[in-house]
Amino acid sequence: MKKNYDTLLLDADDTLLDFSRTEKNALDLTFSRYGLKLTDEIRDIYHTVNHGLWAAFERGEISKETVTSTRFSRLFAETGYAVDGIAFARDYQLALGEGYYLIDGARELCEKLAGKYRLYCVTNGVAATQHSRLAGSGLNEYFSGIFVSETIGHQKPSRDYFRAVFNAIGRFSPEKAMIVGDSLTSDIAGGKNTGIDTCWYNPSGKTAEPALTADYEIRRLDELPPILEGE
Structure with a gap:
């Protein structure tokens, strides 16, 4: 009916x-700007961290700010990169905004x-x-x-x-x-x-x-x- x-x-x-394409390009661009190597392993770790945080956000367990401000700090803690995760997150967010x-x-x-x-x-x-x-x-x-x-x-x-x-x-x-x-x-x-x-x-x-x-x-x-x- x-x-x-x-x-x-x-x-x-x-x-x-197409967020998947936007995300990939934003990651590539931001890692390059910081002079960091982005391997497939690091990309996979990021996706695991990021997806886990967004799932917690959907469940109402954490804020959006927690997702966006901590995901790279957590990534770099796991990968051993000595980078300011908050500054990196800010630059990554700007790169995301350019993905049309x-x-x-x-x-x-x-x-x-x-x-x-x-x-x-x-x-x-x-x-x-x-x-x-x-x-x-x-x-x-x-x-x-x-x-x-x-x-x-x-x-x-x-x-x-x-x-x-x-x-x-x-x-x-x-x-x-x-x-x-x-x-x-x-x-x-x-x-x-x-x-x-x-x-x-x-x-x-x-x-x-x-x-x-x-x-x-x-x-x-x-x-x-x-x-x-x-x-």
């Missing part, structure tokens, strides 16, 4: 913006949806970085609002984050809304927690846990419009 959606909440990183790479089909999707639905970007992360990347990519022009966890004061998947978003949007009907994102633990869990439909962008064909099964699943962004139109 076709549902009459009028509001779409779109995740940013690895849904519309798009996921295939992201611009075309936003162009197609903007005239039919109210589009909002919902993203965890650093506000200045996310706004810079969305502006640099040109995607910001398609959104009626951009909600970054740092500004909201809460993070996906918490109900407090989504309540703040719903209240800010106004005239919001949960039964007419859908969230689209690549993260089961923040996007899909957040949607399920707050009673809106969910669409999992899953380009690599991962398997979801039963408790986090989305209402819809797509491998490519161009598969979303037919779902919205009930085709």
Whole structure:
């Protein structure tokens, strides 16, 4: 049965913006600026540290500031580099803000949806970085609002984050809304927690846990419009 959606909440990183590419380039650039060798082993250690911190942030156990200010200090403690982790983190964050790479089909999707639905970007992360990347990519022009966890004061998947978003949007009907994102633990869990439909962008064909099964699943962004139109 076709549902009459009028509001779409779109995740940013690895849904519309290619964060994986941005992160790689930012790491390469910042390590190079500091004259440090970035091996595959060090990159893997960083990903382990970083993912662990962001997972704790999603669970509400630590602040975003703890994530961004300590991840490189922890990395350098493990790798033996005598570098100021806080200064490095600041420079890395600036490099991240310059990453405007798009996921295939992201611009075309936003162009197609903007005239039919109210589009909002919902993203965890650093506000200045996310706004810079969305502006640099040109995607910001398609959104009626951009909600970054740092500004909201809460993070996906918490109900407090989504309540703040719903209240800010106004005239919001949960039964007419859908969230689209690549993260089961923040996007899909957040949607399920707050009673809106969910669409999992899953380009690599991962398997979801039963408790986090989305209402819809797509491998490519161009598969979303037919779902919205009930085709």
